Amino acid sequence: MSDDNITVEALARLENCDDPRLKLITTSVITHLHAVVREVEPTLEEWGQAIDFLTQVGHWCDDTRQEFILLSDTLAVSMLVDTLAGRKPESATESTVLGPFHLPNAPELSFGANISKDRIGEPTLVTGRVLSIDGTPIANAKLDVWQASAEGLYDVQEPERFPNMNLRGIFYTNGEGQFGFCTEKPASYPVPTDGPVGAMLKALGRPAMRPAHIHFMVSAEKYQSLTTHLFVRDDPYLKSDAVQAVKDSLIVEFKQLDNPVEAEQFGIPSPYFKVNEDFRLALAV
Amino acid sequence: MSDDNITVEALARLENCDDPRLKLITTSVITHLHAVVREVEPTLEEWGQAIDFLTQVGHWCDDTRQEFILLSDTLAVSMLVDTLAGRKPESATESTVLGPFHLPNAPELSFGANISKDRIGEPTLVTGRVLSIDGTPIANAKLDVWQASAEGLYDVQEPERFPNMNLRGIFYTNGEGQFGFCTEKPASYPVPTDGPVGAMLKALGRPAMRPAHIHFMVSAEKYQSLTTHLFVRDDPYLKSDAVQAVKDSLIVEFKQLDNPVEAEQFGIPSPYFKVNEDFRLALAV
Structure with missing residues (x-):
């Protein structure tokens, strides 16, 4: 033959x-x-x-580490899949990669809850609305949120410190489509370099850093689910993200505020950072 | 982007x-x-x-199962790699795929030893020489041999029955380049279908059968190592090998003989099957 x-x-x-x-x-x-x-x-x-x-x-690969997703991410396969699969009306919020650190079954938390267990990082308030692309608020939309800590680590990377879920939570919008939660300001971090994908990046002479971000999976009945990030504006790694997942529309300002009234309302110290960002979902097809 | x-x-x-x-x-x-x-x-x-x-x-994948090799084999990637990497002088014996069942550290056995532990299959004598492509016998060449049983199973597929190596052995040629060992006649068999590659074959509507064969890795100092099979002539699956590894030159006759003198010499009953085949190695480059 x-x-x-x-x-x-x-x-x-x-x-x-x-x-x-x-x-x-x-x-x-x-x-x-x-x-x-x-x-x-x-x-x-x-x-x-x-x-x-x-x-x-x-x-x-195990329950808390998905090295094949990391491989797909670092070869920009995930981002290409996302881009081709994620073609939505222009006014819908853009998607980006899932990443290897999502866990199912994060705790369901009430409006304003703080997902930081140790409260050591810089206090941050995240608020916004979930809307349809015509601007109609969507009540009872689900937001599954996860992020790395102020030290650039996901909870599963330091299980001895955070045996239970840290910096993860599920929130639902209220009747006006609003959500809100407290957290710590995420840091930029290297993708895990202790495994075979890390060895690959090193052999390829490639930096492993990702710009700081918060992950969101937003879903609501009758709408297309959205997997995305919000990136921290001015992060030095926005142009060199190891998984090429940055889209300009997803870069947002973490504005420093000193508003003791709002801070007290959410149980965080002032000054704090605040992000206010709406997610716009396309109708399911 | x-x-x-x-x-x-x-x-x-x-x-x-x-x-x-x-x-x-x-x-x-x-x-x-x-x-x-x-x-x-x-x-x-x-x-x-x-x-x-x-x-x-x-x-x-573990120490006795290599599902990624099986995936590479069933997508004909292994055979393509073998064909492109294995370009040798025409007179050298052709190579074919390694397959997922090779184990390191098979027992070293002496000339004529029987690698069948239960002696239940049809007795088979395999003899031949290892030669350079000009026909010079190569002394002390190493043959690492492994095969499925008369029931179409490798030892690692029935570990409760064969906790130690069955139908595996390492032989060295004598001063005339000769080797010889006894075994049981191999059977055609399905590649393992209990894992994800088996599920893939089923979903693709693809048969899983491989024609009967004995695996050989032949090596000698100063020569290119050869990984190959000898296939049983008249096997019904020669044209539909699930891993496309058949080459015409590797199909050999398992001749039925009734020669009580030779049989007694090798400690097997007569009648028996005999394969006599030389392997020709190209010089290392």
Whole structure:
């Protein structure tokens, strides 16, 4: 069998697949995997290294660490998927990547609750509304929120310090579409470099830093769910995000305020940072 | 950032990689991964399914199971790598895939030893020589041999029955380049279908069968190592091997013989099957 025939034959073997979408995806994957092999002509040792690398990435995945998402993110595959899948009306809030640190089952918290367990970072109040693209407030929209600490670590990266969920929470909008919560100002941080993806970045001479941000998953009945970040304006890594996830419209100001009345209302000290940002959801199709 | 820019930017970030080979490989991988995403336009759910699939493949890998090799094999990536990497002088024995079942540290056995622990299958004598491509016998060449049983299972697939190595052994050629060992006639078998790759084959409507074969890794100082199979002639799956690893020159006759003298010499009953096949190694470059 010549090397051309190998690909032809591999694709021909999909003829009995009765799932046209799966067949299309597999055809594309085989075609391009084979194209990589033809371009690169890996030695058997390099093929073995690739197998070992993927195996290691798999072994690093557990309930709190998703190294394959990190791999997808750092190769900008996630961002490309997001961009192509996330085409929405222009007035809807833009999406960005999920990232490897989302956990299901964050605690449901009431309006204004503080998701920072140790309250050591700079106090920050996040408020806003969830709206439809025509500006109508959406009541009872769900916001699943998570972020790294002021030290640039997610709770799952320091489980001895935060055995339970820290800097995570689920909030629902009130009748006016409003949400609000307290937190600490997130810091920029390196993606985890202790695993195989970190070793890959190092071998590629690539910086691992991400600009500071808060993650949001916003959902409401009859609307398209939105996975996005709010990035901290003036962060030095906005242009070099290791996962290329920054969109200009998602960069927001964390405004420093000294308003003892509002601070007391939310149980945080003044001065504090405040972000006020609305999310606009497109209707489900 | 437009979707075109995402790929341009991802490739630009390799500029500080000081390993030109790694840079070339990563450039090819990113280019073609992104091409798949553009062709397929996966939904976020499909992207999540791909992440889950790869994670499962990784989780199935352990010391005796290599599901990523099985994935590479069933997508014919392994065979393409083998074909491109294995270009040797025409008179050298052809290579084929390693497969997911090789174990390091098989027992070293003496000439004529029987690698079948239960002796239940059809007795088979395998003899031959290791030669250079000009026909010179190579003394002290190493043959690492492994195969599935007469029931189509590798030892690691039934660890309760064969807690130690079964149907595996390392042999060295004598001064005339000869090797010989006894075994049971291998059977055709399905690749493991209990894991994620098996689920993939099922979803693709693809048969999982491989034609019967014995694996060999043949190596000798100053020669290129050879990883190959000997396939059983007349096997019904030679044309539909699930991993596309059959090459005509590797199909050999398992000849039925009734030779009580030879059988007694090797401690097997007569009649028995005999394969006599030489391996020709190319000089190392």
